[in-house]
Amino acid sequence: MSVPSQYLEKTIQEFSKLPGIGRKSASRIAFHLLGLREDESRALAQTIIDLKNNILFCRICGGISDQVECPICTDSSRDQSVLCVVENPKDVLNIEKSMHFKGRYHVLGGVISPLDGIAPEDLNIKNLLERCRNSSVKEIIIATNPTIEGDATSAFIAKLVKPSGIKVMRIARGIPVGSDLDYIDIATISRSIDERTEI
Amino acid sequence: MSVPSQYLEKTIQEFSKLPGIGRKSASRIAFHLLGLREDESRALAQTIIDLKNNILFCRICGGISDQVECPICTDSSRDQSVLCVVENPKDVLNIEKSMHFKGRYHVLGGVISPLDGIAPEDLNIKNLLERCRNSSVKEIIIATNPTIEGDATSAFIAKLVKPSGIKVMRIARGIPVGSDLDYIDIATISRSIDERTEI
Numbered sequence: 001m002s003v004p005s006q007y008l009e010k011t012i013q014e015f016s017k018l019p020g021i022g023r024k025s026a027s028r029i030a031f032h033l034l035g036l037r038e039d040e041s042r043a044l045a046q047t048i049i050d051l052k053n054n055i056l057f058c059r060i061c062g063g064i065s066d067q068v069e070c071p072i073c074t075d076s077s078r079d080q081s082v083l084c085v086v087e088n089p090k091d092v093l094n095i096e097k098s099m100h101f102k103g104r105y106h107v108l109g110g111v112i113s114p115l116d117g118i119a120p121e122d123l124n125i126k127n128l129l130e131r132c133r134n135s136s137v138k139e140i141i142i143a144t145n146p147t148i149e150g151d152a153t154s155a156f157i158a159k160l161v162k163p164s165g166i167k168v169m170r171i172a173r174g175i176p177v178g179s180d181l182d183y184i185d186i187a188t189i190s191r192s193i194d195e196r197t198e199i
Numbered sequence: 200m201s202v203p204s205q206y207l208e209k210t211i212q213e214f215s216k217l218p219g220i221g222r223k224s225a226s227r228i229a230f231h232l233l234g235l236r237e238d239e240s241r242a243l244a245q246t247i248i249d250l251k252n253n254i255l256f257c258r259i260c261g262g263i264s265d266q267v268e269c270p271i272c273t274d275s276s277r278d279q280s281v282l283c284v285v286e287n288p289k290d291v292l293n294i295e296k297s298m299h300f301k302g303r304y305h306v307l308g309g310v311i312s313p314l315d316g317i318a319p320e321d322l323n324i325k326n327l328l329e330r331c332r333n334s335s336v337k338e339i340i341i342a343t344n345p346t347i348e349g350d351a352t353s354a355f356i357a358k359l360v361k362p363s364g365i366k367v368m369r370i371a372r373g374i375p376v377g378s379d380l381d382y383i384d385i386a387t388i389s390r391s392i393d394e395r396t397e398i
Contacts, residue, residue, distance in 0.1 A: 004262055004269045004291065007246070007253045014246045019231050025219050031289045032218050033250055034263065041251040045244040047206070047213045051232055052240040054206045063203055064233065070203045090230045092203065 008034075057089075060131075062107035062124040064089040072096075072104060079103040081138040085128065085157065087111055087145060095143065106131065106140075111149040112156055120156060128157070132166055139167040146173050207233075256288075259330075261306035261323040263288040271295075271303060278302040280337040284327065284356065286310055286344060294342065305330065305339075310348040311355060319355060327356070331365055338366040345372050 008030055015026035033041055057063070058070035065071070072078065072092070082103030086092060092105050108123045131137060142157060144150035158168045174192035175184050184192075207229055214225035232240055256262070257269035264270070271277065271291070281302030285291060291304050307322045330336060341356060343349035357367045373391035374383050383391075 004257070004271060004288075005254055005265045007250045007265060008263060011246045011250045014243045017243075018228050020224050020227060021220075027289070027292070028219060029217050030250065031287075033247060034254060034288075036251070038251055041247055044213045044216075045247040047210045048232060048240055048244040048247075051206045051210045051229065052235070052237055055204055055233060058203070064207060066204045066206060072203060088230075089203075089233075090226070093226070 057107075061092075061105045062089075062109060062127065063092045063105055080136045083128075083131065083137050083140045085140055085142045085144070087150065087153075091143065101141075103141075108144070108153065111144055111147075111153040113149045123153075125157065125160070129160060132161055132164055137166060139169060141169045141171060143171045256306075260291075260304045261288075261308060261326065262291045262304055279335045282327075282330065282336050282339045284339055284341045284343070286349065286352075290342065300340075302340075307343070307352065310343055310346075310352040312348045322352075324356065324359070328359060331360055331363055336365060338368060340368045340370060342370045 011030040011033065012023060012026045015021055015029050016023050018026075021029070033044075036044075054066060055064050056066065056068060058065040058068070058073055060069055060073040063070050063072065067074075079102045082101075083106050084095060084101055084103055085106045085108060086095065087108055087110060089107055092107065095101050095105075106124070106128050108125065108128075110118050110123055112118060112120055112123065128140075132140070140157075140161060142154040144153050154170055158170075161168050172195060173188065174195055175181065175188060181189065210229040210232065211222060211225045214220055214228050215222050217225075220228070232243075235243075253265060254263050255265065255267060257264040257267070257272055259268055259272040262269050262271070266273075278301045281300075282305050283294060283300055283302055284305045284307060285294065286307055286309060288306055291306065294300050294304075305323070305327050307324065307327075309317050309322055311317060311319055311322065327339075331339070339356075339360060341353040343352050353369055357369075360367050371394060372387065373394060374380065374387060380388065
C-alpha cells in the first residue's frame with residue numbers, strides 16, 4: 001500500500017500505541033487532526049507536554065496533583081478519620097465520581113504481584129503505616145480490585161494495620177447495581193450470598 | 200467531583216474532542232500518557248505538530264502528500280489512462296489498501312451538498328476537467344460514496360466529462376463480499392439485482 005505521507009503514517013503509528021485505539025481509529029483521528037486549525041492542533045500537543053511536565057504525586061496520599069499536596073488531602077472539610085486505600089490514581093477519580101465517599105485516599109501505586117515482580121516494598125505501603133500511626137485515622141477501607149492480587153494486597157495491609165487498633169474494612173463484593181443474575185459469574189453470585197445483608 | 204489536577208482535566212477534555220473518543224476513553228488515555236517516559240510523550244506531541252506543519256495537498260490530484268506532488272501521481276509505473284475520483288484524501292488510502300487499483304486519483308475535497316452550502320465550485324472539479332483535457336486520461340471511475348450527495352456529484356461530473364469522449368464509470372453498488380442477505384437493506388438488494396453480472 002502506498003502511504004502518501006510519512007507524517008500521516010507516523011501520526012497513525014503514534015496514536016495506535018494509545019490504549020483502546022487500533023490502526024483504524026488512529027487513521028480516523030489523524031485525518032481529523034489534519035482538518036483542525038493550527039491553534040487547535042497545537043493545543044492538543046501542548047496539553048500532552050504540560051501533562052507530563054506539571055503533574056506531581058501528592059506527598060501525602062500518592063495520588064496525582066498539580067501541587068505538592070493534592071486538593072483532596074488539603075480539603076479540611078473532608079473526614080480525617082477514614083482512609084480509602086486504592087491501587088492507582090485513577091481509582092481516586094472513579095470513587096470521587098460516585099460523590100459518596102467523604103474521607104481521604106491513599107494510593108498504593110499498584111498491587112503485590114510476584115509474577116510481575118512487584119513486592120510490598122515497591123508500593124506506597126510504608127507511608128500508609130506512617131499515616132495510620134501519626135494521624136487521626138480510625139478506619140481504612142481497602143478498595144483494591146477484587147482480583148487475586150488485589151485481595152492478597154488487601155490481606156497483607158490488613159495484617160499490618162490491624163494491630164494498631166484501626167478498623168480495617170474491605171469494599172463489598174456482590175452483584176452490580178442494575179445488573180441481571182443471568183449475566184453474573186458464579187464467583188460473584190456465591191460472594192453475594194455469603195455477604196448478604198439484612199433488609 | 201474533585202478533579203485533583205487541572206492538567207489532567209485539560210488532557211481529558213482535549214482528547215474527548217477526537218472522533219470516536221468519549222470522556223471515559225479520554226481519561227484512560229490521559230492516565231496512559233502520565234505513565235509514559237518523557238521522550239515517548241514528547242514524540243506523540245511532536246507528530247501532531249509535524250502533521251499540521253508538513254503535510255501538503257498534491258497539486259495534481261489534491262490528495263495529501265509530503266511533497267508538492269504526491270508519490271502516487273509521480274509514480275510512472277501506475278496507469279496514466281485511468282483516474283479514480285474520490286471525495287476526500289482518506290478514500291485514497293481506503294482504495295490503496297485493496298491493492299487492486301493501479302491508476303491514479305483525483306480528490307474532490309467533498310461532495311456537492313446544498314444543505315451544507317457546498318457548491319460545485321467549492322470542490323476540486325475545475326482541476327479534474329483540466330486533467331481530462333490535457334493528459335492521457337481515457338477513463339474516470341467515480342468512487343464518491345453511495346449517498347444522495349455522492350450520487351448527485353457523480354452525475355454532475357459525468358455530465359461535464361462525457362462530451363470529451365472519456366469513458367465515465369461509477370464503482371459498483373451491491374452486496375458486500377462476505378455479507379449475509381439477512382442483514383442487507385432493500386435498496387442494496389434491489390441495486391444488486393439491477394446491476395447483476397453474468398457468471
